[in-house]
Amino acid sequence: MPELPEIISRAREMKRILAGKTITGIEVIQPKCLNMRPATFKKRLTGAAVLDVTHHGKWLFIHTSQGYLLLNLGMGADVLLTTRKRLPEKYQFIFDLDDGKCMSVRFWWFGYVHYAPEGKLGKHEMTAKLGPDALEISREEFREMVRGRRGGAKMFLLNQENIAGIGNAYVQDILFLAGLHPSTTLDRLKDDEIDRLWQAIRDGLLPAAKKGGSWYEKTLRGKPGGFLYEDLLVGYREGKPCPTCGTDVVKLRTGSTQSFICPSCQRKKRAAVRKRTAKRSRAAAQADAVKKAAGKRRST
Numbered sequence: 001m002p003e004l005p006e007i008i009s010r011a012r013e014m015k016r017i018l019a020g021k022t023i024t025g026i027e028v029i030q031p032k033c034l035n036m037r038p039a040t041f042k043k044r045l046t047g048a049a050v051l052d053v054t055h056h057g058k059w060l061f062i063h064t065s066q067g068y069l070l071l072n073l074g075m076g077a078d079v080l081l082t083t084r085k086r087l088p089e090k091y092q093f094i095f096d097l098d099d100g101k102c103m104s105v106r107f108w109w110f111g112y113v114h115y116a117p118e119g120k121l122g123k124h125e126m127t128a129k130l131g132p133d134a135l136e137i138s139r140e141e142f143r144e145m146v147r148g149r150r151g152g153a154k155m156f157l158l159n160q161e162n163i164a165g166i167g168n169a170y171v172q173d174i175l176f177l178a179g180l181h182p183s184t185t186l187d188r189l190k191d192d193e194i195d196r197l198w199q200a201i202r203d204g205l206l207p208a209a210k211k212g213g214s215w216y217e218k219t220l221r222g223k224p225g226g227f228l229y230e231d232l233l234v235g236y237r238e239g240k241p242c243p244t245c246g247t248d249v250v251k252l253r254t255g256s257t258q259s260f261i262c263p264s265c266q267r268k269k270r271a272a273v274r275k276r277t278a279k280r281s282r283a284a285a286q287a288d289a290v291k292k293a294a295g296k297r298r299s300t
C-alpha cells in the first residue's frame with residue numbers, strides 16, 4: 001500500500017513530468033472511482049494545464065488551471081507515463097497529454113480519481129477531514145494532539161484523521177524507533193516519549209521518501225522505488241535479528257492488523273500492572289505474616 005514516502009515520491013515525479021503540460025483528453029473505464037458523472041469529470045479537466053503537484057497524506061493533488069485532480073492510490077496502483085501505442089494491458093483511466101504521451105492509471109484494488117473546483121478544495125470531504133500530514137506536523141502540535149489521549153499508539157498513528165500518511169508498513173519501524181509496543185496506550189506516554197514518537201515518525205518515513213519510496217511500488221516510468229526490504233528495521237522481518245539488540249523480531253496480531261516488533265526493545269508498558277502486583281504481594285505478605293503469627297500462637 002503506498003504511504004507517505006511513496007506519495008511524496010510520486011508527487012515530486014509528477015510535478016517534474018506533468019507541470020506545464022495540458023490534459024487534452026480523458027478516458028474513463030471505471031466510473032466508480034469518480035466523485036461525479038464521467039461526462040462532467042471529462043468536461044472539467046479537458047484542456048486543463050498542470051500547474052503543480054502536491055500531496056497531503058496518501059492523497060495526490062494535481063493542481064491545474066481548471067481546478068484539482070485528486071488521486072488516492074488505495075492499496076496500490078500503477079500510474080504510468082506512456083503512449084497510446086504502449087498502453088499497459090489493464091487500466092481504468094487514461095489522461096492524454098499535449099506532448100503525445102499519456103498517463104494511465106490502474107488500481108490494484110480500488111482507488112479514487114476525484115475533481116475539486118478551484119477554491120473549493122475545503123469542500124472535498126475525503127481530503128478535508130484528514131489530519132495534518134505526518135511530516136508537516138510540528139513537535140508542539142503533535143504533543144498537543146497526543147497528550148492525555150486514550151487508545152493504542154498504533155491505531156492512533158494509522159487513523160488518517162489524526163495524522164495523514166502512515167500505513168501498516170512504515171508504522172512498524174516508527175514504533176520500533178520510538179521503543180513502543182504497538183498496544184501501548186497514549187495516556188501512558190510522558191512528554192519525552194511523545195517527542196520521541198514524533199521524531200520516530202520522521203526517522204521512519206524520511207529515509208524511504210529520499211530513496212523514492214519502497215521497492216514494491218513503481219515510479220511513473222515503471223521502475224521500483226529505492227527503499228529496499230533490507231532497509232526495514234523490524235517491519236516484515238520476522239525471525240531476523242533486531243538491529244539494536246539482536247533479539248529475533250516477532251510477528252504479533254494487534255487488533256485487526258499484524259505487527260512486527262523486537263520483544264526486548266518494545267516492551268509493553270507495565271507500570272500500572274506492576275503497581276497492582278506490588279500492592280497485591282504486599283497484601284499477600286501481610287496475610288502470610290498474620291497466618292504465621294496465628295500458627296505460632298497455636299503451637300505455643
Ligand SMILES: [Zn+2]
Nearest residue numbers: 242245262265
Ligand atoms: Zn531489540
